[in-house]
Amino acid sequence: MEILPIKRKKIDALLKQCRHLNIFPFHLEQYYPKTEPHPVADILEDLMPDVIDQLHEMSDEKIRTFVESLPAETKYLIDLRTNESTDDTKLERIAFKYIVALIQREYISFKKIVSADLNESEVLKIYPEIAELLDKDGLLNIDQRFQMFDGGIKYKHHFFHYHQFLRRGYVSNPNFDFLGRFIRYYLESNKTNTFRVAIDHTRIMPKEFFAHMFERGGWFGPPFNREKLDDPREIGLFVVERRRPSLFDADGKLDRTEFLWSFRNGIKTFQIEEISNSEYFHDPYYINRFVHSERDTADQNLRHFDGAVKIYLNNHYEDRISSRITDSARSFKKIKLFRLDGEINLDRWIDLIAMFFRGNEMIIEYFDPDLFEETFGNKIRQYQESLG
Structure with missing residues (x-):
């Protein structure tokens, strides 16, 4: 994409x-043209003339070349037929689409997320006392000072955003299904x-801009067979592979999911890791x-539950693909996302995992x-048949 000297x-x-x-x-269009005061609308109102001025300096041919350099998902509503000149309305539309493309390109940086430094925390700049409430994994201890919503955590005059890896597909809105259940159980x-x-x-959001958002989606929290949960002999590795071609790849290309039960000193440990496809x-x-x-089998108590993401470097991921969770290659980094300790209800545990x-x-x-068969069996078969 061609970059203008803005x-x-x-x-x-x-x-x-x-x-x-x-x-x-792609929601910036709600803030331009400006209809009411808003931080984003104010900046767009100031920025747009700068971009339009740059476009005015270009010939029609140069503008067409510039538009062609924009990402396909951005330029699809721009009509630049060769027999038409670029009027002011069209230049304004091009300028706006360029700004959208520029923000889209930099909106999320996984490098910055993985290498996040608390010394640069926007949260701690405003509320330095929060540092005392973070554990060694950087998790925030939730107590009566906070009010949790599925879209954020209210503290004094702001809302804290949940970690990027607690968002759907890591790039969309928060995982409302998980967070809603997490909050209710809290x-x-x-x-x-x-x-x-x-x-x-x-990032941190002033409370006056927080809007409680909801999504509808079809997903099911499976029931759980408890009969052998406290049996120390019921351990080992179980692997479920995604059947391909798969209609589920639209939500993220996964290769398989590995489940591991182990037992030591009266504690039964359970681990799950989903393995992303090498293309994802x-x-x-x-x-x-x-x-x-972790479950204490003598007390029949699920005492600990945490969730994280494991980060693997591009050039070492083949080692993870070719191994199992029992002897897998070490991840480059593990980022903890939540943790519960105490006497955890089994039904809620299963629901939160799902x-x-x-x-x-x-x-x-x-x-x-x-x-699984009842819910997805026919859909899977119909999808595979449609592909011939």
Whole structure:
């Protein structure tokens, strides 16, 4: 994409406000032309004339070349037929699409997310006392000072965003299904359980801009067979592979999901890691969701549950693809996203696992094959038949 010599300070200001206020680049059209005061609308109103002036300096042929350099998803509404000149209305539309493309290109940087530095935290700049409430994994200890919503955490005059890896596909809105259940369980059991969750330190939202958002989606929390949960002999590795061609690849290309039970000193440990397909990477990283739990079999108590993402470097991921969770290659980094400790209800545990791995049908296939067949069997067969 061709880059115009626009003042970087204005672009950075727009990018920062979009991220703080959770405004995705393709939603910028809601803020231009400006209809009411708003930080994003104010910046766009100031920035647009700069871009339009740059376009006015170009010939029609140069403008066509410029438009062709824009990403396909951005330029599709721009009509530049060769027998038409570029009038002011068209230049304004091109200028706006260029700004959208520029913000889209820089809106999410997985390199910055993976290498996040608390010394640069936007949250701690405003509320330095929050540093005392972060554990060694950077998780925020939730207590009565905070009010959790599925779209963010209210603290004093702001909302904290949940970590980027707690968003759908790592790039969209928060995983409302998981977070909603996480919050409800917190409200029901915070006197006996401790709850911690990862927040995004690169952005923070003034409370007056918070809008509670909801999504509708079809996903199911599978029931769980408890009969052998406390049997120390019931351990080992179980692997569920995604059947291909797969209609589930639209939610993320996964190769398989690995489930591992182990037992030591009276504690039964359970781990789940989904293995991304080698084609499904973000910047130089492969990102796999991971869950770890501990159960005291003598007390019949699920005492610990945490979730994370494992980050693998592009040039080493083949080592993970070719191994299993029992002897897998070490990840480049593991980023903890939430943690519960205490006396965790089994039904809520299963529900939270299912929603944390939202978009991964293999979770249901492992926990309840009958439910999987009932829910997805016909859809899978119809999809495969449609492909011939």
